[in-house]
Every structure is written in C-alpha cells, then in structure tokens.
Amino acid sequence: MNETPKFPNDLDSFWMPFTSSRAFKAHPRMQVSAEGCHYTGQDGVRRIDGTGGLWCSNAGHGHPKITEAIQRQAAALDFAHSFGQGHPVAFEAASRLVALAPGFDQVFLTNSGSEAVDTALKIALAYHAARGEGTRRILVGRQKAYHGINFGGLSVGGIGLNKGQFGSLYPDVRQMRHTNQPGREFSRGQPETGAALADDLQDIIETQGADRVAAVIVEPVSGAGGVFPPPIGYLDRLRAICDAHGVLLIFDEVITGFGRMGTGFAHQFYGVVPDMVTVAKGMTNATVPMGGVYARAGLRDAFLNGPEEMPDLFHGYTYSGHPLAAAACLATLDVYRDEAVFENAAAMAPLWEDMLHSLKGLPGVVDIRNAGILGAVELAPEGAVGQAGRAAYAALWDAGLIVRPVGDSLAMSPPLTLSADLIDEIGEVLRVFLKTR
Numbered sequence: 001m002n003e004t005p006k007f008p009n010d011l012d013s014f015w016m017p018f019t020s021s022r023a024f025k026a027h028p029r030m031q032v033s034a035e036g037c038h039y040t041g042q043d044g045v046r047r048i049d050g051t052g053g054l055w056c057s058n059a060g061h062g063h064p065k066i067t068e069a070i071q072r073q074a075a076a077l078d079f080a081h082s083f084g085q086g087h088p089v090a091f092e093a094a095s096r097l098v099a100l101a102p103g104f105d106q107v108f109l110t111n112s113g114s115e116a117v118d119t120a121l122k123i124a125l126a127y128h129a130a131r132g133e134g135t136r137r138i139l140v141g142r143q144k145a146y147h148g149i150n151f152g153g154l155s156v157g158g159i160g161l162n163k164g165q166f167g168s169l170y171p172d173v174r175q176m177r178h179t180n181q182p183g184r185e186f187s188r189g190q191p192e193t194g195a196a197l198a199d200d201l202q203d204i205i206e207t208q209g210a211d212r213v214a215a216v217i218v219e220p221v222s223g224a225g226g227v228f229p230p231p232i233g234y235l236d237r238l239r240a241i242c243d244a245h246g247v248l249l250i251f252d253e254v255i256t257g258f259g260r261m262g263t264g265f266a267h268q269f270y271g272v273v274p275d276m277v278t279v280a281k282g283m284t285n286a287t288v289p290m291g292g293v294y295a296r297a298g299l300r301d302a303f304l305n306g307p308e309e310m311p312d313l314f315h316g317y318t319y320s321g322h323p324l325a326a327a328a329c330l331a332t333l334d335v336y337r338d339e340a341v342f343e344n345a346a347a348m349a350p351l352w353e354d355m356l357h358s359l360k361g362l363p364g365v366v367d368i369r370n371a372g373i374l375g376a377v378e379l380a381p382e383g384a385v386g387q388a389g390r391a392a393y394a395a396l397w398d399a400g401l402i403v404r405p406v407g408d409s410l411a412m413s414p415p416l417t418l419s420a421d422l423i424d425e426i427g428e429v430l431r432v433f434l435k436t437r
C-alpha cells in the first residue's frame, strides 16, 4: 500500500489535457502523494503546492474526514441517478450548498466547472424563452475570460488560443474588453480605476437591442487568464446595467467559490449578487469531480409553468448529484466550517498580499496582482509569449515550489489552510529565483 508507485513505462496512451505530450515526455513530472499544502513527486521530493492542485484543493490534501466520507459512501450506495428519482445525500448536499449562499434557492448539480458554465448559459436561454422573451439569444463574455472548454464556455471565453482549433462555436456571442488595461500595474487588490469598462456591456446592449441580449458572464476575479481582480465599482456597474435591461448576470466562481476570497464566495466579498453562480473545484475539495449552478431566488419559478409531468429543464448529467461527490461535498463543507478554513484565508490574505508585493522591483517583474489567496507575478517576456513563464515554472519546480504559468505570469492559489510560515517560505523561494535567474 505504501510502496512507491513504479514509474509508468507507457507515457503515450494517456492523451493529457492542455499538455504538450512531447514536452511532457521529455521532462515527465509526476506526483505520487499529497498531504496538507505539499505534494511528493515520483522523485521523492516534497514540494509546496503553490496552486492548490489546480485552484481547487482549498482545505489542503488528504483530509481524513473527507476521505472517510467518500469511502463510507462508496460502500453504502455507490451510484443512483437523479433523473426523476433521487437519493438523500444529493438533497442534503444541495441544501447545505444553498445555505452557504443567501439569496440563492436552488443549485443544479454538474460534474465540472465547464459543465456548470454550459448549464448556466442554457438556463439563461431557456429562462428567457419560458418567459416569452425567446428573442434573447446573445451571450456576452469578456476578453481573457476562462469559462472552461465545453462549447458554451469556450464561446463566451476570451482566450483566443483555446478557441483557434474549433471554428465558430455558439454564434450569438459578444465580448467586453478585459479589465487589465495599462496603468494599473502593482495595484494591491482591486485597481482603483476601470469601473467604466463595464459600460462595454451598455454599448453592446444598445448596439444589439436589449430584447436580444440574454446574459453576461464574468469571473469576479479572472483566474486562469492571469489573475485580474475587478476594478472598484466594476461589478456593481455590471449589476446595474443588467437590472436596467433585464439581462441575467452570471458570475463564474469556479475558482473564487468556497473561501478563496476569505468569504464563501467572491460575490459576497464584493457585495454584488448575480442571478446565477457557477461553482466546482473547492466544492468537494477536488476529491471527487463536482460542479453546480446556483439560481437566484425565484429564477426557477419561470420553469414551472409547463405541464406538471414534464421536466423543468431538458438538461442533466448521468452523474448530476453523484453519491460519492455529494458525500465528499458534505464532508468538505463540514471541514470548511469546523476548521474555519475561510476565516483562515481571510486572516492570511493581508500577509499574502504583502509577500507578493515585496517582490516589486526584482529583476524582470513587470506586474504583481492579488485578491484573497490568489496572486500572480508577471515577468517581462523573453522571446515568444509564455517562454519566460514556462522557464520560471520549471526552475521553481526544481526549487520546490509549484506555480501555474499563464503566459508570462506565475499564478498562485495555495490551499486556504496556509500559514504565515508557508507564505514566508513561498516568498523566499520566489525571491531567490527572481534574484538569481
């Protein structure tokens, strides 16, 4: 059981996600175990998990209470679907999830963030149709946004590289400008200027006609695009424009949900309540795949006017509310509450911010951004975009710290159970690397 797993002799059969198979095979990096805020690699080296898995292991790795809950559930009820029947654990999980998000009455369960986003976009289209406003078909996204890789999320997403291989996708999409305009480098937390960029939505509505726009989706803090906190007042302005024109506001909180900002959700941190919230990742502490869409109070009512025997929504997944995921979710929410994980994130956030911004002035650092326990250190490009980021990732891996290269930014999102000592340690590894590279 505790034997070190053997190095696989076949690195070719697994077609890896978002990976250059040739680069991976040249330098395979393998994790074999994880505990708390650290991974141990196949090479026996323990490294700091500076990315919390992939923005998802919020309570740290290997929490025994979550592991036990999954084991117990697998033995009791391994699977039951939720198409017109149910099982108690999914209902209990949904109820606990809704209790965490005042203002939201239901949560539709999916298996990933990508599915959550596509579900939310479909709910938006179906919501307007159910209310006799079926002309509302335009979905608005934003440059640099990452909303997963399914057709809907990719369509509204704003990272060109991710779209290039796949043609025209959903046709009725418009994009707002991203919020990281020049002049806001080294802002601590939210940039002070830039709220007016929300008026891009107003322009789109005026150009297209309010009766054609269904929804706008944004990450409250854009994550995978490079960690960009919203300018002060920006999210409020989006809310006001949506209210004025009957457009649904969707916050994609796949990264920011479950404590990343030191509150349950980023919309609570920023005090702006959207109509839907997409979640995943920290929902089960990433132990079993699960995602979801929160629906604001009253939204689901629009779907209750059809014949009583028909589904509210012609949409769902075999594994929506999977018993193992639901059990993992319940145990995770217990751990978050009982061990004050969100509170720890809130307490650590100022130290995290100070550590990151102490790197200002080191060679090649052109911007530093932070929000909650999220951060990015942007390096000056060296050759093609991404080259400096990839080189830094490799060097930091060798130095014992795992970061996520996004272009030439080094994105970080360690577990929310981090300590002041761990923040110091991360700072030291980054400082030595930046000074000596």
Ligand SMILES: Cc1ncc(COP(=O)(O)O)c(C=O)c1O
Binding pocket: 055, 111, 112, 113, 114, 115, 117, 146, 147, 148, 149, 219, 223, 224, 252, 253, 254, 255, 280, 281
């Ligand atoms: C904001 C956001 N939305 C959606 C997704 C997609 O989630 P998944 O990879 O679980 O499909 C991600 C993944 O990082 C994300 O950051």
